[in-house]
Amino acid sequence: MSNTLEISGLTKLFGKFVAVSDLNLTIEEGQVYGILGPNGSGKTTTLGMILDVVAPTSGHYKWFGGMSPIDARKQIGAILETPCFYPYLTAVQNLRITAHIKQCPDSRIEQVLEQVGLYERKDDRFKNYSLGMKQRLSIAAALLADPPVLILDEPTNGLDPQGIAEIRQLIHHIAAEGKTIIMASHLLDEVQKVCTHFCVLRRGHKLHEGSVDEILGETNEIEVVAEDLEKLEALLAGNTHITKVTRANGQLTLTVTDQIKSADINQYCFEQGITLKKLLTKTRSLEQEFLKILKEK
Numbered sequence: 001m002s003n004t005l006e007i008s009g010l011t012k013l014f015g016k017f018v019a020v021s022d023l024n025l026t027i028e029e030g031q032v033y034g035i036l037g038p039n040g041s042g043k044t045t046t047l048g049m050i051l052d053v054v055a056p057t058s059g060h061y062k063w064f065g066g067m068s069p070i071d072a073r074k075q076i077g078a079i080l081e082t083p084c085f086y087p088y089l090t091a092v093q094n095l096r097i098t099a100h101i102k103q104c105p106d107s108r109i110e111q112v113l114e115q116v117g118l119y120e121r122k123d124d125r126f127k128n129y130s131l132g133m134k135q136r137l138s139i140a141a142a143l144l145a146d147p148p149v150l151i152l153d154e155p156t157n158g159l160d161p162q163g164i165a166e167i168r169q170l171i172h173h174i175a176a177e178g179k180t181i182i183m184a185s186h187l188l189d190e191v192q193k194v195c196t197h198f199c200v201l202r203r204g205h206k207l208h209e210g211s212v213d214e215i216l217g218e219t220n221e222i223e224v225v226a227e228d229l230e231k232l233e234a235l236l237a238g239n240t241h242i243t244k245v246t247r248a249n250g251q252l253t254l255t256v257t258d259q260i261k262s263a264d265i266n267q268y269c270f271e272q273g274i275t276l277k278k279l280l281t282k283t284r285s286l287e288q289e290f291l292k293i294l295k296e297k
């Protein structure tokens with residue numbers, strides 16, 4: 001995989017205030033990269049710098065191995081703020097204006113409307129669109145020139161659960177076409193569900209970076225339930241591979257060693273005459289890991 005974007009030592013001061021400090025990041029082609037951080041952590045400023053709309057105080061970034069900024073910008077579809085669409089014009093009429101500015105053929109308009117699921121509503125006026133549809137139209141506008149990179153700032157902000165689900169699904173579809181997506185978000189759940197890789201910013205500093213899969217995965221905690229919970233607890237407390245048994249809310253939570261898996265526990269209980277009604281290996285959530293990262297730093 002080639003590097004789509006390399007950021008080294010990128011810093012932005014507003015007066016004496018440090019918005020982004022010595023940021024180093026590498027984003028590879030095909031990644032869905034989440035810049036995660038609370039409000040004010042420097043996400044938008046970072047996106048502004050890599051889009052050449054905010055001048056860095058120091059540091060560099062390099063698109064596509066060193067393409068000139070003007071050429072690189074043509075390879076990027078970006079939504080930093082809600083684009084201005086004309087309320088009384090339809091989606092097609094609005095996109096015709098954008099296509100004209102971006103010098104894209106009109107034939108792309110119906111293709112991108114199809115891509116974002118607005119084809120059926122293409123002749124409706126923008127003012128009659130829901131917030132989610134407006135956001136999808138913004139993404140359609142960003143896709144008009146078929147850029148290999150898409151940049152989104154808080155793409156689901158203000159949307160209802162259905163709108164959020166639609167945007168997330170759309171991001172998955174766009175990523176599946178091989179595009180590289182860079183998005184800022186303050187939502188852990190969003191980054192967990194949408195991104196392949198992420199970094200965590202706090203007060204302009206990068207606290208962590210890595211792949212989402214790496215940080216998630218299975219824990220060494222297993223939840224079990226049986227008809228006779230006391231008998232089950234007595235049995236499992238005697239197993240040398242189970243280091244801790246906690247009973248709460250009508251179930252046992254077992255802390256196990258690496259030598260034992262949930263299937264072994266199931267078989268062990270069955271052989272001892274206990275049938276399990278529930279057997280679940282707990283998985284990590286980005287929220288738990290995020291809190292751990294914040295605590296460690």
Ligand SMILES: Nc1ncnc2c1ncn2[C@@H]1O[C@H](COP(=O)(O)OP(=O)(O)OP(=O)(O)O)[C@@H](O)[C@H]1O
Nearest residue numbers: 014017019037038039040041042043044045046186
């Ligand atoms: N033009 C500016 N002048 C002065 N301070 C600024 C300017 N732009 C941003 N800041 C400050 O820099 C810090 C980082 O802002 P930024 O918008 O990058 O954060 P963010 O992580 O995107 O947060 P949010 O999700 O709230 O937009 C904030 O404290 C903000 O107030």
